[in-house]
Amino acid sequence: MILRQTADEAAPMPRQWAADASLSGIEEFSKLGEKIDRRRFDILRTIRSGLSNARLEAVNNRIKTTIKIGYGYRNLGNRIALVMLKCGGLNLRLPGRQ
Numbered sequence: 001m002i003l004r005q006t007a008d009e010a011a012p013m014p015r016q017w018a019a020d021a022s023l024s025g026i027e028e029f030s031k032l033g034e035k036i037d038r039r040r041f042d043i044l045r046t047i048r049s050g051l052s053n054a055r056l057e058a059v060n061n062r063i064k065t066t067i068k069i070g071y072g073y074r075n076l077g078n079r080i081a082l083v084m085l086k087c088g089g090l091n092l093r094l095p096g097r098q
Helices: 012-023 027-038 040-049 054-072 076-087
Strands: none
Touching (some): 012 027
């Protein structure tokens, strides 16, 4: 069973976890607790939006792969055009192909 919470229900959790981590006496947990406490509003904003950065990472990976494919291009404009063609969402169908 997957537990899904709203941002209002999850709001006290990062602060409580950060407090527990800092009281644990483990240095790594204390550092992590401080970071979570600093980024608490960003964590809650992510929960509210319901989005992750998976889509952004997929586009970044596609751009990097396309740049590797276009490594031989001498003109930077041609390389940028290739990235825009691959990542721009334009769906071209060549004649005679399905």
